[in-house]
Amino acid sequence: MALPNAVVDSRQELLDAQSHVWNLIYNYISSMSLKSAIQLGIPDAIHKHNKPITLPQLADALSINKAKSPALFRLMRILVHFNIFKHEEEAYSLTRASRLLLRDGPLSFAPLALVGIDAIMVDPFHHMAEWFKDEFPTPFFTRNGKTMWEFGENDEGWNKVFNDGMSSDSHIVNSILVNECKHVFEGLKSVVDVAGGTGVVAKAVAGAFPDIKCVVLDLPQVVDGLKGSENLRFVGGDMFEFIPPADAVILKWILHNWSVEDCVRILKKCKEVIGGIGNGGKVIIVDMVVDCEKQEHSAFQTQLLFDVLMMTVLAGKERTEKEWAHLFSSAGFQNYKITPILGLRSVIEVFP
Structure with missing residues (x-):
């Protein structure tokens, strides 16, 4: 029947x-x-x-x-x-x-793929339910008893894996940034790439715009032993304490790692070092702008995955335009411009 x-x-x-x-x-x-x-x-x-x-x-x-x-x-x-x-x-x-x-491709993504799939990144997800009931900042901390940055300071192997992964991502960004976003760098005489790792982005900018003096700022264990060039140098330091003065500050895939309070601290420090440049000073951010209404389902889904990843390992988040605007105004900036040219991510120019 x-x-x-x-x-x-x-x-x-x-x-x-x-x-x-x-x-x-x-x-x-x-x-x-x-x-x-x-x-x-x-x-x-x-x-x-x-x-x-x-x-x-x-x-x-x-x-x-x-x-x-x-x-x-x-x-x-x-x-x-x-x-x-x-x-x-x-x-x-x-x-x-x-x-x-x-592995040897000019735009190889393999090192970053291995970072995302590494047990160090995956294990904290097994502790998410536990984390919701404890007092720690992230499931990563619940699992390891320290932040991911503290973990990297004491684990040279992971520090290298992570930095290699970030460098591999920069190759793809660079190919678009310096070729299709040249206007972003017009009129600049100096830039500092904050938390710039091994300098992949700064090297691309220095090569494409030889008149721009470039500085890479990152923690000493990241930049120690790295060699610069005529218009590129490496500086060891903590971005929360010191950023070298420049016409522009580059923050590539940095702010999504941090809480609102820490992002405002970083942006205020950036504003201090570009404050004397006049109208030419700005902060150049490469990061995601979450927009469920204008993006395809798959792109929005990937941004949601990244958002939960940031929550799990770094106490950061992916932000909507409204949330970005709130950060900028809280740090004392007056204006910003978003150029959605990097797929899941955008170039955001922020002006004092």
Whole structure:
């Protein structure tokens, strides 16, 4: 006997809901599969082959245990499903996404991908429920008994992994920033890249605009031993205590790491060092501007993921334009301009 339509619909809705929850539960498998592909060097092996590669050829190139070739097929199948690789005529090839994972590629994203999937970043999520009931600032602190910055000071291996990841992200930003946002740097004679890591952004600016004097400010353990050039130098220090004076201050992917109070402190310090420049002084921010109404679903979802990541590891957040405006006014700035040119992120110019 056929069931009434209402009962059939109810059953299907129940099964769809179950499938939806299952996908959420096991979503970590997609990132762990991606991590395995990077660690095995699968994108590099396919690229080196110079043409689509069969499964046996890929297994040979990776020195895979022959008994585990069926498992390699299953790993590749899920990565093909997520559009990391293509599979046509029994052979695999790269996609735009996997080209970003080539270790020696000019825009390699692999180091940053490994940061996000590292156990140091993932473990705190197991303590989120515990954190909601304790007095600590983040689940990361609940897990490790220290902030992520304090953790990096005492773990050279993680410090290098993290800095390499941040540098790899800067390559993509630089290719757009110095080529398509030249107006941002017009009229400037000096810039300081605050918390600029190994100087990838500053080097790009110094190379594209040789008349601009560039300074990279970061913690001593980050910049010690790094060599500058004729118009680039490295300075060790704490941005909360000291920022070298300049026409402009660059804050690339920095403010989302910090609370409202800390962001206002940083911005006030920036305002002090550009205050004597006149109309040319400004702060150049590269960060997300969350806007659920104007963005595609996938982009908004990624920003939500980053927001919870910031909450979990750094006590920061991703901000809407209204929240950014509140930060700027609280720090004493009068005006700002948002240029949404970096995909999930924007270039924000803030003026005294």
